Amino acid sequence: MNECCSKDNNEKKKINYYIPFLLIPLVFVIYFFLERGVDYFVYEILKLDKSSHLTEAIRFFLYDTPKVFILLTVIVFVVGIIRSYFSPEKTRKALEGKPLFAGNIMAAGLGVLTPFCTCSAIPLFIGFVESGIPLGVTFSFLVAAPMINEVALVLLFGLFGWKTALLYASTGLLIAIVSGWVIGKLKVERFVEEWVYEIKAGDLQMDEQKISFIDRIQAGFTAVVDIVSKIWIYIIIGIAIGAAVHGYVPENFMASIMGKEAWWSVPIAVLIGVPLYSNAAGIIPILQALLEKGAALGSALAFMMSVIGLSLPEMIILRKIIKLPLIVIFISVVATGIMIVGFIFNWIY
Amino acid sequence: MKIAILGMGCATCTKLEDTVRQAVKETGVDAQIEHVKDIKQIMAYGVMTTPALAIDGKVIAAGKLPTLADIKKMIGE
Numbered sequence: 001m002n003e004c005c006s007k008d009n010n011e012k013k014k015i016n017y018y019i020p021f022l023l024i025p026l027v028f029v030i031y032f033f034l035e036r037g038v039d040y041f042v043y044e045i046l047k048l049d050k051s052s053h054l055t056e057a058i059r060f061f062l063y064d065t066p067k068v069f070i071l072l073t074v075i076v077f078v079v080g081i082i083r084s085y086f087s088p089e090k091t092r093k094a095l096e097g098k099p100l101f102a103g104n105i106m107a108a109g110l111g112v113l114t115p116f117c118t119c120s121a122i123p124l125f126i127g128f129v130e131s132g133i134p135l136g137v138t139f140s141f142l143v144a145a146p147m148i149n150e151v152a153l154v155l156l157f158g159l160f161g162w163k164t165a166l167l168y169a170s171t172g173l174l175i176a177i178v179s180g181w182v183i184g185k186l187k188v189e190r191f192v193e194e195w196v197y198e199i200k201a202g203d204l205q206m207d208e209q210k211i212s213f214i215d216r217i218q219a220g221f222t223a224v225v226d227i228v229s230k231i232w233i234y235i236i237i238g239i240a241i242g243a244a245v246h247g248y249v250p251e252n253f254m255a256s257i258m259g260k261e262a263w264w265s266v267p268i269a270v271l272i273g274v275p276l277y278s279n280a281a282g283i284i285p286i287l288q289a290l291l292e293k294g295a296a297l298g299s300a301l302a303f304m305m306s307v308i309g310l311s312l313p314e315m316i317i318l319r320k321i322i323k324l325p326l327i328v329i330f331i332s333v334v335a336t337g338i339m340i341v342g343f344i345f346n347w348i349y
Numbered sequence: 350m351k352i353a354i355l356g357m358g359c360a361t362c363t364k365l366e367d368t369v370r371q372a373v374k375e376t377g378v379d380a381q382i383e384h385v386k387d388i389k390q391i392m393a394y395g396v397m398t399t400p401a402l403a404i405d406g407k408v409i410a411a412g413k414l415p416t417l418a419d420i421k422k423m424i425g426e
Contacts, residue, residue, distance in 0.1 A: 087412070088397040119359040120398045120412065122388060127397035195389075204395035204408060 031070050038063040057247030064159065064239045064285065069232070071158045072151070073224055079150040080223025083115045084216040088124050089204060090114075091141070095133050100184050103137035108176035111144030112169075118146070118314045125321055129192065130201045136184015142318075143334055144176035147309035151231060155284040156304075160291070167345070168301060172309070175337035182333050191326035231281040238282035245289035255294030260349075265299040266342035270335050273306030283307055297349050302342030310334055350380040350424065355391045356400035361414050365400045372420040380424060 030037075038059060042048050048055040091110045098106055116124070121142070128138040148169050156165040258265045287300050315327055322330075352369055356362025366384050373380050385391055394403055398412030402420070409415075409423050 089411075092397065115398075115412065119357075119361070122357065123391060123397045123399055126388070126392055130392070199389055199392045201392045202395040204411075 027070055027074065031067070034067055035063055053247040055247075057243040060246045060289075061239055061243035064242070065236060068155060068158045068235055068239065068285075069228075071154045072228060072235075075150050075154045075157075076224050076227050077220040080220035081216045082113065083223070084211065084219040086110070086114045088114055088116065088120070088127065092127055092131055092133065095128070095137060095141075096131050098133075098137065100134060100136060101181060103134065104140040104177045104180045104184070107133075107137045107140035107180060108144040108173050111141040111176060112148045112173070114141075114145065116145040118311070118317060121314060121317050122321055125318070126196055126199055127201060129196055130199060134184050135188055135192070136180045136182075138180075139183045139330065140176045140180025143179055143309060144173060146311065146314065147176065147305060148172045149308070151227065151281055152284065152304070152308055155235075155281065159285060159288040164297070164301075168304070171301070171341045172305060175305070175309075175334060175341065179330075179333040179337050183329060186329060188326050188329060191323040191329075193321050193323065196321050234282035235285065238285035241282075242285035242289040245286065246292065249289070249293050252294040254290050258290060258295035258299045260296040260298075260346050262299075263343075263346075265296065266302050266339050266346065269299045269303035269342065270306040270338055273303045274310045274331065274335070275312050296346045298342040298344065298346030301345055302338050305338045305341070306335065309338070350378060351405050352380050352382045352424065353394075353403040353406075354382070354384045354400060355394055355396060355403060355408075355411075356384070357386055357388060357391070359399065362400035365402065365414055368414070368417050369402070369420055372417055372424060375417075376421050376425060378424050 042055060042059045042062065043050060048058065091114045094110065095103055095107055125138060125142070128141070129135070153165050153169060156168050256262065258269070284304065287295075287304060291297065291300050310331060315331070318330075319327055352373070354362065354366045354369060356365065362384075366382070369382060373382065391399065391401075394401065394406075394408055396408055396411045400414065401411035402409045402415065402423075404423060410419075415423070
């Protein structure tokens with residue numbers, strides 16, 4: 001989903017900045033009356049049969065789609081504004097000279113906040129290495145940046161509730177911190193391509209631009225247009241499949257495959273998740289429906305994390321600067337972390 | 350004037366090059382346009398996000414796609 005960099009629209013649109021603020025109360029009203037409204041529409045206006053599978057599926061779809069889009073727009077807008085305060089250059093400066101463990105914690109946190117796309121992974125990696133930031137700290141950043149992103153959090157919050165979203169974010173951070181620390185301890189410097197160390201990065205000759213708050217609001221708009229236009233179709237397809245599962249798949253169907261009793265469901269979920277890539281937007285709604293049918297939370301979390309956090313295209317890009325053994329170490333350390341999280345949550349709940 | 354587009358061939362980088370070419374054409378500024386794809390040269394500019402735009406060795410924008418109007422303003426100065 002963070003496939004490529006943020007882009008401004010070619011034709012700058014004139015936006016009246018007070019409009020979003022006038023819309024806030026309206027959005028709140030829609031959001032809080034959505035469920036009743038949809039119920040009224042489905043049962044009273046369309047007069048659909050309450051007990052039928054189709055009605056259930058339609059109701060689910062009509063309720064979840066607007067809910068997710070409202071949340072997505074609001075959160076992506078806010079995150080877009082917050083991100084305008086951060087940049088990879090500032091992050092690098094903040095991480096310079098930080099000791100290993102504290103550096104890992106900071107890198108994971110900054111990984112969440114700094115605007116980052118996989119296409120910039122190479123200059124970012126080299127930039128970090130060049131200014132002496134330890135590899136382990138760099139990896140904490142590279143794990144946290146894609147794994148904890150606003151789209152995943154919005155979907156988790158909207159479809160699973162705030163507890164699951166918080167659980168995902170905190171365990172994701174923990175995995176980023178610990179795996180970066182472990183990789184740092186493994187002395188993997190020799191697995192970085194030699195030429196990376198020979199690069200002499202220049203000093204950035206760029207004027208600090210004064211960014212007004214209006215510009216930051218503009219950045220929020222740009223983020224919304226950029227992200228929503230890219231993923232809306234996956235969300236709708238995901239919710240449609242989720243709705244079908246919700247209406248038609250029998251209760252407890254998933255218990256035997258992805259349930260608690262099946263201990264192997266966690267590693268399998270991770271293994272399937274690594275090559276599957278990025279369409280968290282489509283996968284999370286389906287997962288919610290599966291959870292309802294008896295899949296275990298830990299297995300579901302593990303699956304999500306490996307889909308979002310470990311992506312094949314990112315590995316292919318990183319392969320240009322780090323050697324295969326380090327790619328393998330990177331994947332195995334993070335995958336192990338994800339599995340531990342999966343097992344713990346299957347065990348707790 | 351020398352305009353350098355820094356990027357390793359991602360879709361946004363190509364779009365930036367197109368926009369720059371259009372801006373140069375429309376303003377009639379005398380400029381050499383170069384698309385720098387080699388990572389070592391890109392790093393020499395000190396940027397950590399691509400695509401980036403440099404005019405006469407000075408980085409003007411990094412990590413985003415400036416609008417046509419913005420680029421015209423940048424090369425007009």
